Amino acid sequence: xxxVAGLFILFIVFACDDNDSKGCIGKVLRENEMIPYKGQELxxxxxxxxxxxxxxxxxxxxxxxxxALFLPFxxxxxxxxxxxxSEACANFEQAEYKGIIGISKK
Numbered sequence: 001x002x003x004v005a006g007l008f009i010l011f012i013v014f015a016c017d018d019n020d021s022k023g024c025i026g027k028v029l030r031e032n033e034m035i036p037y038k039g040q041e042l043x044x045x046x047x048x049x050x051x052x053x054x055x056x057x058x059x060x061x062x063x064x065x066x067x068a069l070f071l072p073f074x075x076x077x078x079x080x081x082x083x084x085x086s087e088a089c090a091n092f093e094q095a096e097y098k099g100i101i102g103i104s105k106k
Contacts (some may be wrong), residue, residue: 058072
């Protein structure tokens, strides 16, 4: 019984941590009113790409029909390229593209 209780507590700790990959991605999708991307037609729908640099996750919004500049942001919604000459922005060039992870609901 103690073992089951310990596993349950461990599950709750990890399930509530927004810094883990699934928690962070879920949080970003919810905040941007998106659903997980599963191969849907992109068309003119906004979509979200995931990038990884070390242990950090970054996101980049895109839309093929909108002429706008989208800046990469972290799990907390902080843009890392407000100052294009910042070290964080320069380092983003080395981030590994992981793919599209979200698409707008409509």
